[in-house]
Amino acid sequence: MKSLSVVVFGATGDLFKNKLAKAFFELYRRGVIPETFSLFGISRKSIGDEEFRLQVKEMLTDYPEDEVLPFLSKLFFITGDTNEPAVYEKIQSVFSEGDSIENVCAHKLFYLAVTPDLYENIFINLSKAGLSVPCASSFGKTHGAETKILVEKPFGKNKDHAKKLDLLLCKLFDEEQIFRIDHYLAKETMQSIFSFRFQNALFEQLWSSKYIEKVEIKAYETNDVAKRAHFYDSVGAFRDFGQNHFLEILSLLTLEEPKEYKGEVVRIARAKVLSEVVLSEVLVRGQYEGYEGEDKNTETYFKVALKIKNERWKGIRFILEHGKALNENMTEVVVSFKNNEHGKENKVIFRIQPHAEICTSVFVGFEEQGVPKEMCFPLGVSNQAIYPYEKLLTDALHGDQTLFVSSKEVSEEWRITTEVLQAFSVVPLVVYKRGSFPGDITNLI
Numbered sequence: 001m002k003s004l005s006v007v008v009f010g011a012t013g014d015l016f017k018n019k020l021a022k023a024f025f026e027l028y029r030r031g032v033i034p035e036t037f038s039l040f041g042i043s044r045k046s047i048g049d050e051e052f053r054l055q056v057k058e059m060l061t062d063y064p065e066d067e068v069l070p071f072l073s074k075l076f077f078i079t080g081d082t083n084e085p086a087v088y089e090k091i092q093s094v095f096s097e098g099d100s101i102e103n104v105c106a107h108k109l110f111y112l113a114v115t116p117d118l119y120e121n122i123f124i125n126l127s128k129a130g131l132s133v134p135c136a137s138s139f140g141k142t143h144g145a146e147t148k149i150l151v152e153k154p155f156g157k158n159k160d161h162a163k164k165l166d167l168l169l170c171k172l173f174d175e176e177q178i179f180r181i182d183h184y185l186a187k188e189t190m191q192s193i194f195s196f197r198f199q200n201a202l203f204e205q206l207w208s209s210k211y212i213e214k215v216e217i218k219a220y221e222t223n224d225v226a227k228r229a230h231f232y233d234s235v236g237a238f239r240d241f242g243q244n245h246f247l248e249i250l251s252l253l254t255l256e257e258p259k260e261y262k263g264e265v266v267r268i269a270r271a272k273v274l275s276e277v278v279l280s281e282v283l284v285r286g287q288y289e290g291y292e293g294e295d296k297n298t299e300t301y302f303k304v305a306l307k308i309k310n311e312r313w314k315g316i317r318f319i320l321e322h323g324k325a326l327n328e329n330m331t332e333v334v335v336s337f338k339n340n341e342h343g344k345e346n347k348v349i350f351r352i353q354p355h356a357e358i359c360t361s362v363f364v365g366f367e368e369q370g371v372p373k374e375m376c377f378p379l380g381v382s383n384q385a386i387y388p389y390e391k392l393l394t395d396a397l398h399g400d401q402t403l404f405v406s407s408k409e410v411s412e413e414w415r416i417t418t419e420v421l422q423a424f425s426v427v428p429l430v431v432y433k434r435g436s437f438p439g440d441i442t443n444l445i
């Protein structure tokens with residue numbers, strides 16, 4: 001790839017600030033993206049290139065200035081409303097100009113880091129401006145250049161909205177151009193599940209309800225939604241986290257072994273098991289005291305049990321629990337095996353945060369018999385918070401869709417979510433104190 005032009009919609013938002021700016025910088029300094037690179041930030045904020053560069057510089061204070069400055073010179077800002085065609089005409093004109101100067105048709109990447117209510121107009125406007133195809137107006141031949149669109153989660157606001165958006169997206173872009181993001185698929189621990197599950201006879205044999213008692217997927221966060229109340233309000237914890245991250249984790253834990261661990265077969269295997277997931281029960285639904293949003297019915301905590309209707313997982317409950325403003329930051333999956341004849345229980349823990357590691361709890365002591373010991377295998381990459389985005393951007397540039405969500409997965413995730421949200425509507429919201437232990441919230445019922 002000789003040349004790359006990136007457009008980020010929502011470039012003054014939290015995602016860009018906390019994750020994307022660093023991920024692009026990392027890829028640039030390591031030479032994963034070419035020297036002939038430009039990134040255009042789009043938002044309604046009225047700032048110019050210089051102000052945008054200063055903002056990004058603030059995000060990169062951990063890095064040496066002499067490495068940051070060349071990157072900053074590649075950044076530009078376009079102020080505009082994403083609903084207005086003028087923004088896209090502007091993008092088309094700067095692209096054409098850049099391509100003519102470089103005398104090359106650059107690869108184009110559009111990143112939608114905005115709320116789903118803006119997607120429809122962005123898809124339509126990109127297409128109308130001829131931006132869904134490489135170099136539509138300025139070059140006769142594209143010289144193999146590609147145009148790709150990366151869409152953040154949640155994909156849509158509800159099942160019908162997601163379906164409508166997906167139909168539109170698939171009409172305006174080819175499937176190979178579409179990258180639906182769920183960054184949890186790119187977490188180190190999640191990517192390690194295939195080797196752990198399928199390359200260890202020790203566990204592969206035991207991976208079913210015959211030996212497993214229950215599976216708990218937990219994501220606790222200390223932060224509240226103060227800064228994101230506008231987005232979070234009426235979306236709530238399940239749509240923000242359950243609909244996507246938890247269901248993707250669940251699919252990787254429970255899918256049948258695909259022929260290869262890459263490509264479309266993996267997406268098909270994930271979608272297949274998702275199509276068998278149903279709600280078992282809503283256990284708790286809560287909101288922390290002093291929630292900043294306007295919709296006082298928005299949940300900031302939930303605990304639900306799901307089931308999978310197939311032979312392998314018959315009878316097991318998968319407990320999903322997530323909340324904001326809790327006492328700790330921790331994301332992990334605990335697979336508990338059935339008690340043996342000594343009443344002892346082994347566990348496998350897929351820890352995603354604060355450390356990426358896979359642990360097994362086993363009985364090995366001779367003095368302290370009966371006390372399980374944890375044996376952990378660290379998976380650490382250097383920069384945990386940014387790594388998933390670096391990985392996803394790299395894969396998208398290479399056209400590898402394995403770690404991106406397919407249409408079918410999105411649709412199954414919304415089917416399950418609709419069931420959960422319907423059940424939520426008759427479950428009263430408990431109010432919990434900030435900093436609560438998750439266990440204490442259950443006691444409030």
Ligand code: BG6
Nearest residue numbers: 153183221240241245331353385
């Ligand atoms: C995002 C959610 O998708 O994931 C946030 O919108 C959540 O609410 C975040 O905090 C968690 O991601 P990570 O990578 O920090 O665990």
